[in-house]
Amino acid sequence: MNKYFLYSLLIFFFFSFLLGCNKKKKLTPNNAVGDSIIFLLKESKGKKYTLDERILFLDKAFETAKQVREDTARIKYFRKISLIALSTNKTQLFKVNKEAIALATKLDDSLSLGDINWNYAGYYTRKHIYDSAYYYFNKSFLQFKTVKHDYYVAQMLYNLSFIQGRTKDYTGSEISAYEAINMYEKLDVDIYKRFNKNQSLYNCYNHLGLVYRSLKEYDKSIIASNKALEYLKKSQKKNNFKEWTLGNLGLVYRDLKEYDKSISYFEKSLENSNLQKENLSFYVRVIDNIAYTKFLKGDTLNVYKDLNYALRIRDSLKNNAGIVLSKMNLAKFLAYRGDTAQAIEYAKSARKIAFKISGYKDRLEMLSLLSKLEKKNSVNYLNNYIRLNDSLNVEDRKTRNKFTRIRFETDEYIEKTEILSQQKILILGSSLVILLFMLLAYLIRFQRSKNKELLFEKEQEKSNQEILSLMLKQQAKLEEGRFNERNRIAADLHDGVLGKIFGTRLGLGFLNMKGDEETMKQHQLYIDELQSIEKEIRTISHELKSEILFSKEDFNVIIEDLIIQKAKLGNFKYEYNCDKQVDWLTISDEVKINYYRIIQEALQNIIKYSNADLTKISVKLENEWLTLKVEDNGIGFNSKQKKKGIGLKNMRSRVKNLGGMLNIKSEINMGTQILVSCEIKK
Structure with a gap:
């Protein structure tokens, strides 16, 4: 183990110690476990590090990741570990992927x-197990x-x-x-x-260039x-992508036997002065291709030297596929020169290596x-060639059939998925339609209920108007009865009582009374008293007939009765003033009824919410506009924030019906003022 590995292990054990101290806590990627995995x-x-040391780090990362409790975080770590394991070894990759697939399946992720199967496909591609690679690429797709x-997908x-x-x-x-x-574009x-x-x-x-070749x-x-x-110019x-494509073009022109053009493309790929350092394997391939193309062209100068140079470099790189190609080209060149023994030696050696690396195409050529x-041994080689070629053709057909079957199953899967998607869309659409119908039915029912309620309110309003109209008519009849009664009483007093008293006074005045002075004074006093009584009765009679006593202000009485009733209920004082011009x-019953209801609603709100101790109500007529003002302290x-209740809405509705205007002013602790104006049409 090198010193870097020991140092890294020391850091890992430090993280492990932190994890141990927190083992009772739920492990999440935000604490020490996440830092440990990243490290x-x-x-x-x-x-x-050596490969074994890197594998050990990855194993420890995997074991640590398994401690993460959050499934979504754990699957992310598994994906990262799987990708790195792709470049380490099969055992590690398959171990990580097994857990990762189980967790991703559980999460329906x-x-x-797709990412995990992509790593499987990458592994099988590197191992040249193409049927398995195709299977996993297709699963990822x-x-x-x-x-x-x-x-x-692309x-x-x-x-x-x-x-x-x-x-x-x-x-x-x-x-x-x-x-x-098509998808990339x-x-x-x-x-x-x-x-x-x-x-x-x-x-x-x-x-596609390779496929068409x-x-x-x-x-x-x-x-x-x-x-x-x-496209590469824009990337x-x-x-070394440019050099690879130029090399492919060189091979195409060699197949077309346009050798000069072929060599020119190979040489263009060598214009990159860093190619030998950047990609020695490809550099040697280009050298080998130029030499072999020159040989095909008939130019043998330095061909053997260049082919041998390519073989030596490939041998040093342990590039078996390249070694096979070099030995095969040397065998053809030596056969051309007449050195059959050495040509056979190179050919057999190339065939042996091709057999080891499963280079079937090269084996056929050898x-x-x-x-x-x-x-x-010509017959024997030809029979082996036929058997191997037939075998390869069978295997190729099997592989292509397998691909076709997988693709067919894929198309079936996609078709089923699309059908399921369409079914889901249909179910969702049907559900939405049903939901819309239910909502529409509910709205219709709600609207009908609302219409019934509005109709009831309208009928109630109509009834209220009729009741108030009857009250006003009743009040008018009472006033008319009072007026007639007053006229009758006045007539009776003037024509009956007053006449009799006048006659009596005249009769007493013409009597020839005799008596002492005191008696005469008393007599005159009674006559004067009767005259005084006449004057008083005449005054009363005239006053009873006076228009002043006929109440033009009968609606004011109704309003004031309402105010008195509400003032007692709300325990507040009031001031009521109605302009004499009113x-x-x-004024129509409709205006009077709506004004009465507005006053009623305003007083009701004062009782409920205002806590006022004084309310002022005034009515005035100015320029054919009847203005009502209700204010309290x-x-x-x-008024900007408070939600408008049904009472205020009713006021607005009444004023709107009258074609008038409503203005409400109110501030906290500053009282409220309601102003209603309506044009009086004569």
Whole structure:
């Protein structure tokens, strides 16, 4: 163990001690456990450690993550650990993924399930187990599609296209690539921050260039590769992508036997002066391709030297696939030169290595070459070639059929999912319609109830108006009765009693009375008294007939009766003043009834809320406008904030019906003033 590993372990044990001190607490990613996991994950990626040390860090991170109680936080840590485990070893990856899938399934977390299956697919791709890789990429595709994560869906389509290309399902690979391109072009960069549109489109078109070369559709391959280079120019992530695509174009032109053009593209990829340092394996491949293309062209100068150089570098890099290719090219070159023995040696060696790394294509090519070089075993090599080719064709068909079946099942799954989605939408739509009908029924019922209530109130209002109108008519009849009675009494006093008294006084005045002086004085005194009585009766009679005694102010009596009644109930003093210009006889019953009700409501509010000890009510007529003012010295209210009750609403409704105006002024501890104005139409 190196010193960095020991130092990191010491830090980990410190975090573990903190965890132990808090073990009774619920572990969340916000306390020491989260810091510990982050630290261990960082160390597990450290290049200063050996693979075993990194695996140990990752194991400890996994064990610590299992202590996190919150499922959503724990699954996030599992996903991070799974991704790092992809580059460590199979055992660790599968151990983490097993727990992660169980937890993600429990949470119904399709995004996490897609991510975990993506890691499985990555593992099988590295191991060249393409059927399993395709299976897990497809699972990820479905799970990302479920959560409508279009960026990851497009990524999976590209990965599926890559696997299909490796297994010679070129048509399927082409379809998947174009589906990915279609999705990439529609993606919103603002939504998917990690999305590098130009880089993703480069990957797709570069892959299509390889697919079309395998299909021998060279024109399409050239178009796709050039389009890939156009997108690469716009991408910030360059790496050695340009050199790879130029190399692919070199291979296409070599297949077309345009060797000069092929060599020019290979040489363009060498224009990157840092290529040898950045990617030695690719650099050597380009050297090997240039040498072999020159050999095909007929230019053998330095070919053997360059092919040997490529072989030595590949051997030092332990690049078995490259070693096979170098030895195969050397075998062809030596056979061309006539060095058959050495050519056979290279060919057999290449075949042996290809057998170890399952390089079936290279094995076929070596069997074909050996059948030409080693005449005595030619039949045997050809039979082996036929058997291996048939076997590969069968395996390829099986693989393609498996892909087709998986894709068919995927299409079925998508179709079922869409049907279920449509059913959900239909159920949701039906539920909404039913809910709307129920709501509409409720509103209709509520409105009917409200209409009945309003009708009842209207009828009650009408009844109240009729009652008040009857009261006013009754009052008018009473006043008329009083007036007639007064006239009768006045007439009786004037014509009857007064006449008799006058006659009696005259009779007494003409009597020839004799007597002493005292008696005469008394006599005259009685006559004068009778005359005085005549004057008093005449005055009373005239006053009874006077219009002053006829009450034009009968409605005022009704109002004042109401005020007196409410003043006693509310224990407040009052002042009532009605302008002499107000002739209630000329004012319509509708106005009088509404004014009466407004006064009644205002006094009722004073009793309930105001705590006033003085109320002033005044009525005046000015420019054909009848104005009512009701004011008190109570506690008042905030007219801007206080909710308007039914009483105030009724006032407003009455004033509106009269075509008048209502103004309410009130402040806290400053009393309240209600002002009603209505035009009197004659």
